[in-house]
Amino acid sequence: MTLTAVDESGNTTDSTFTVSVEDNEKPKIQNLPNDFSENSDADQCSGIVNWQAVTATDNCGMSSVDASPASGTMFPIGETTVTVTASDIHGNDSIATF
Numbered sequence: 001m002t003l004t005a006v007d008e009s010g011n012t013t014d015s016t017f018t019v020s021v022e023d024n025e026k027p028k029i030q031n032l033p034n035d036f037s038e039n040s041d042a043d044q045c046s047g048i049v050n051w052q053a054v055t056a057t058d059n060c061g062m063s064s065v066d067a068s069p070a071s072g073t074m075f076p077i078g079e080t081t082v083t084v085t086a087s088d089i090h091g092n093d094s095i096a097t098f
Helices: none
Strands: 002-006 012-016 028-030 046-049 055-057 062-068 073-076 083-088 093-097
Touching: 028 083, 028 093, 055 062
Parallel strands: none
Antiparallel strands: 002 012, 028 055, 046 073, 062 083, 083 093
């Protein structure tokens, strides 16, 4: 941006400066499942576990929403923490677990 100053005699001077707008807003994770239990698969000591896809919104646009381990994968007997990471197009991340 350029600013111009003019005095009473008509002398002018210009000055420039830069304005940067940054996206510092993290994505908002939505429809994160509550903790839940599943039975093991028949004749297995593990089970394939599925859940509804987790989504996220952002003020500038989403890049990805990933769960680890992913829905539809084999889970061992016991508790497993699933970590969901939502990333926007400017590299801001939100993380949630269930």
